[in-house]
Ligand SMILES: Nc1ncnc2c1ncn2[C@@H]1O[C@H](COP(=O)(O)OP(=O)(O)O)[C@@H](O)[C@H]1O
């Protein structure tokens with residue numbers, strides 16, 4: 001479970017007659033079950049749009065996306081989403097944030113809290129369960145956001161620059177932890193990033209998008225064993241390769 005088939009997906013914004021923006025242009029891609037795919041590309045190339053369509057929060061203008069053979073048209077707890085920031089309910093405690101998804105699925109309060117506790121343990125925050133988001137650091141908040149997205153046992157985790165606002169050290173730690181979680185859970189991850197370092201550290205494959213309208217420029221296999229050495233020559237080589245592709249996109 002967790003196989004995504006994206007076929008000829010285009011998305012144009014704007015009303016008929018007025019100027020429109022083509023955010024995605026004929027994107028096709030097959031993502032394997034439990035694969036970790038990173039998306040990188042110039043700002044405005046449609047990365048968020050693609051994730052939102054896969055989340056079921058938006059519809060393509062043409063084309064279709066299947067999850068395990070079934071067309072995606074509406075949001076579903078099978079697809080969890082983690083954004084860069086502000087994705088927690090500020091008025092709910094940590095545990096109530098994480099329990100929200102299971103409760104929405106119709107699971108009783110007591111059982112939902114039990115599930116939430118389990119996921120808070122997974123991200124190492126069980127002792128902060130009664131805190132409010134504002135009492136936590138940015139890194140801790142993103143851990144809660146990950147726990148919350150996982151609490152509905154999604155087959156796909158959609159992550160839109162989730163570590164983009166964190167300092168470098170916290171970011172490295174969370175990358176490492178995310179890989180550990182991914183190793184324990186059967187989940188496909190689609191992860192948008194601006195960081196080549198992050199993409200090379202995390203991904204099975206890196207999808208490089210081209211500038212507007214968003215198309216797939218290149219797909220790079222990262223065949224390096226994990227945990228990866230960020231300073232290894234192979235990592236440097238891949239980073240330089242991605243950097244070169246992105247520079248070409250910028251100069252187009
Ligand atoms: N709801 C919307 N209405 C109009 N234009 C949009 C909307 N969402 C995105 N766009 C446009 O689509 C393009 C792609 O946006 P986005 O997917 O956010 O890019 P990225 O995440 O790669 O930076 C941009 O030009 C953006 O302005």
Ligand SMILES: [Mg+2]
Nearest residue numbers: 047048049160
């Ligand atoms: Mg974006």
